[in-house]
Structures are given as structure tokens and as C-alpha cells.
Amino acid sequence: MTGKLTQxxxxxxxxxxxxQIEIQAPxxxxxxxxxQAEHxxxxxxxxxxxxxxGDAIVLDDGESLxxxxxxxxxxxxxxxxWHVSLEHAAHPEWIEPVTRGLVRFDMIELGREATLLTMVQFAPATSAAGASAGWHELVERLQILCEGRDIEPSADRFEELKALYSE
Amino acid sequence: MSTTSLAVIEGHGDVRRLTLSVDLRAAPSAAWSALTTLDSLQIWWPDWEPGGVFDQREGGRIVIGDGTWLDGQVKVWTPPHLLEFTWRDHSSENWFEHKTRSLARFELLASSAQTTNLRLTQFAPADSVIGGTAGWHSFVERLQRLLEGEPIIDDPDRFDELVRLYSREYPT
Structure with a gap:
């Protein structure tokens, strides 16, 4: 069981x-x-x-984002x-309306082969546990991909993490 | 006055990220107003002077004085939580011209019934990050004083004192 990556x-x-996660990759x-969408x-x-x-970002044909x-x-x-218009957002309950669900990823080198990745998002209190678990799972998968390992499917991972963040 | 903890400086190579976190004794809306209105900026941010520009929208221009010091662009404007701007958005020969354009981000988040956490993040060139961090630290101390109703004292030695502190904490 990993500790919490999301504060x-x-x-x-x-x-x-x-x-936040440290990734052993440039x-x-x-x-x-x-x-890049293919990654x-x-x-x-x-x-x-x-x-x-100024360009668009559309995931899952707009169903997610x-x-x-x-x-x-x-x-x-x-x-x-996260959304251009809250009215047309597929999941408005996920989104903090004032900040439009703004997501920021920033990266800083810790070494030639080490990068610290930080994601920050303001979210509604009511969806914070689910969002925390979701981001945790996503950056874990990103880490595995960047480090050249295989991402193994795990149907239970999100629920396991959601329980961790609901404690 | 509340004390300001030292900022955290991270990174390797020619770019650093500094993060300064402080609790302000004010509601987020009052802290936002102090961060963004020209009258307040001129009190706590010593470089702001009459004649500056702050076009308060994403894509708007932000200029201090004649633009020699700061002439950037607002990237994020979401009152009362997030403000982000570049220090300089066009070519320049000086140290501000950099691949991160010294992007600065201010986050405000209610941390208790009476306080708002201000978290300042900036990307800066490694060779100027100590001075930049000391500068922000001294400015944020003034902002704290403003919001706590304390007199703001111009202390000509404070910046150098902070440079020494940060140089000890983050030796090159």
C-alpha cells in the first residue's frame, strides 16, 4: 500500500x-x-x-474534459x-466553478534523470476525496510510463485509493 | 506581526522553483484586493509606482513603472483564488528573458475562519533565485503588515539580511 501522493x-x-511524485526520467x-495526446x-x-x-484540450470526446x-x-x-462552459460540462460536480477546474502541472529537474512533477487543482470539498484518488492513480501511471515500465491494468486501484483519501 | 517562514527553493541545472507559503490575517477577498488593486500594490510592493498598468484579465498586460522592471502578461485571473503572470513577455537582454519568463503564481485559499494562505510560486534562473526569493520574502512581510494594520517600515537592511539567510540555507 502506498502512502498519499495528494495533499x-x-x-x-x-x-x-x-x-506530487518524483519520476526517474529526464x-x-x-x-x-x-x-502529447498519443502518450x-x-x-x-x-x-x-x-x-x-489558447488552444483546446479535449479528452474522451469532451465526456471527461x-x-x-x-x-x-x-x-x-x-x-x-477543465471546462470551457460549466453549463456544458459533463460532470459539473467535479469542477470548482470560480477556477474552472484549472489544472496546473509543473515540473522541475532534480537531476539529469529525475524530475519532480507537481499537480495543483482547486476542487469542490464534496469531490475532494475522489479527485485526490483520481490524480494519485493518474500520476502513478504517468510515472510508470515515463520510467519505461509496463502499466498493468488494475480495476480496483481507484476504489482502493478513494478509501485511503476518505479516511 | 506574524512571522514569514523561509521559502523553499527546488531544482537542478539552470532553473529553480521557489515556493513561499504564508498565512495572512484576512479573508480571501480582502487578500485578493490587496494583491491586485493599484492603491494597495503601491503600499506593499516597493517597485509599484504611479503610472503602472494592470489590465485585470487573462491576456492583459502588467507593467510596473516604465516597464524596465516588469512588463509581463496575465496568464490566469480567477478572483479570489488564482493570479498568474509572466515577468516579461517579450524579448529582452536582461535576466528576465528566460524560457520560463519568470512565471509567478499567487494562490489564495481560506485556511481558517480568520486567515488565508498565500502560496507564491515562481520559476527563476538559478543565478538570480536567491535575490528574487529574498525580494519576494520582504514584499510579503510588507503585505502581512498591511493586512494586519501594522505600520510598514522601510528597512534598507532587510533585503540584504534575507539574502544572507537564503544564501546560508541554499549554498551554491
């Missing part, structure tokens, strides 16, 4: 989620795995990801909103 902070209706490898399909889901700020890229500073910061 949850805040009071009231909004929580700050920060998921920063450019992590950047490509994070921003993202392996650790998250299929979709289309624009090349620059239909947002806008706000920052793309290779290889350090990749930031996008």
Missing part, C-alpha cells in the same frame, strides 16, 4: 489538491508524456491536445481549464 488543504467549500520525457492516451485517456496557449490551455511553457508548466 488536501483548505476549509469551506473549496479545497486545494496537490499531487524532464523532457515527462513533458512529452504529459502534453496521454496510455496513462490517462484518449483525446486531442493543442500545441500552445473540454477545456482551454492557459499556459504551455516547455518543459516546466502546462496549465488548462
Amino acid at each position: 488536501v488543504r483548505g476549509i469551506g467549500p473549496v479545497r486545494r489538491l496537490q499531487t 524532464i523532457d520525457t515527462v513533458w512529452e508524456s504529459l502534453t 496521454v492516451a496510455q496513462w490517462w485517456t484518449r483525446g486531442e491536445i493543442g500545441a500552445t496557449a 473540454r477545456g482551454t490551455i492557459l499556459v504551455m511553457m516547455k518543459p516546466y508548466v502546462f496549465e488548462f481549464t
Whole structure:
């Protein structure tokens, strides 16, 4: 059983989620795995990801996410909103409306073959446990991909992590 | 006045990320107002002076004075939680011209009934991160004083003192 990768902070209706993981791979490898759709399909889901700020990011035909890229500073910061319009969001309950579900990934080199990846998202308090588990599972898969190992399917992993974050 | 813990500086090679976290005695809306209104900025951020520009929208321009010091672009604007801007968004010969454009992010999050956590993150060149961190630290101390109703004292030695502290904590 791994410890928690996601820290949850805040009071009231909004929580700050920060998921952090050290990946034994060069920063450019992590950047490509994070921003190129063919790689993202392996650790998250299929979709289309624009090349620059202002472009769209659409995952699962918009069923999961239909947002806008706000920052793309290779290889350090990749930031996008979860939805363009809350009204048309497939899962508005996942989204903190003020911040539009804004997701920020940032990366910093710890060495030539080591990168610290940090994800930050503000989320509704009511969905913080599920979101924490979801991000934990996703960055674990991203780590495995970047380190050249095989991602093994695990149907129970999300529920196991959700229980961990609900404690 | 509340004390400000030292920022954390991380990284290897020519880029660093600094993170400064402090609890402000104010609601998020009051902290946001202090961070973004020109009248307040001119009190706690010593470089702000009349004539600056702060176009408060994503894509808007942010300029201090004549732009020599800071002339960037607002990347994220979501009151009262997130503000992000580049330090310089066009070419320049000085140290601000850098692949991260010294992207600065301010996060505000209610941390108790009376306090808001401010978390400042900035990417900076390795050779200037100590000075940059000391500068932010001294500015945030002034912001704390403003929000706590304390007088803001111009202490010409504070920046150098902080540079020494950070240099000891993060020797090159």
C-alpha cells in the first residue's frame, strides 16, 4: 500500500489538491508524456491536445474534459481549464466553478534523470476525496510510463485509493 | 506581526522553483484586493509606482513603472483564488528573458475562519533565485503588515539580511 501522493488543504467549500511524485526520467520525457495526446492516451485517456496557449484540450470526446490551455511553457508548466462552459460540462460536480477546474502541472529537474512533477487543482470539498484518488492513480501511471515500465491494468486501484483519501 | 517562514527553493541545472507559503490575517477577498488593486500594490510592493498598468484579465498586460522592471502578461485571473503572470513577455537582454519568463503564481485559499494562505510560486534562473526569493520574502512581510494594520517600515537592511539567510540555507 502506498502512502498519499495528494495533499488536501483548505476549509469551506473549496479545497486545494496537490499531487506530487518524483519520476526517474529526464524532464523532457515527462513533458512529452504529459502534453502529447498519443502518450496521454496510455496513462490517462484518449483525446486531442493543442500545441500552445489558447488552444483546446479535449479528452474522451469532451465526456471527461473540454477545456482551454492557459499556459504551455516547455518543459516546466502546462496549465488548462477543465471546462470551457460549466453549463456544458459533463460532470459539473467535479469542477470548482470560480477556477474552472484549472489544472496546473509543473515540473522541475532534480537531476539529469529525475524530475519532480507537481499537480495543483482547486476542487469542490464534496469531490475532494475522489479527485485526490483520481490524480494519485493518474500520476502513478504517468510515472510508470515515463520510467519505461509496463502499466498493468488494475480495476480496483481507484476504489482502493478513494478509501485511503476518505479516511 | 506574524512571522514569514523561509521559502523553499527546488531544482537542478539552470532553473529553480521557489515556493513561499504564508498565512495572512484576512479573508480571501480582502487578500485578493490587496494583491491586485493599484492603491494597495503601491503600499506593499516597493517597485509599484504611479503610472503602472494592470489590465485585470487573462491576456492583459502588467507593467510596473516604465516597464524596465516588469512588463509581463496575465496568464490566469480567477478572483479570489488564482493570479498568474509572466515577468516579461517579450524579448529582452536582461535576466528576465528566460524560457520560463519568470512565471509567478499567487494562490489564495481560506485556511481558517480568520486567515488565508498565500502560496507564491515562481520559476527563476538559478543565478538570480536567491535575490528574487529574498525580494519576494520582504514584499510579503510588507503585505502581512498591511493586512494586519501594522505600520510598514522601510528597512534598507532587510533585503540584504534575507539574502544572507537564503544564501546560508541554499549554498551554491
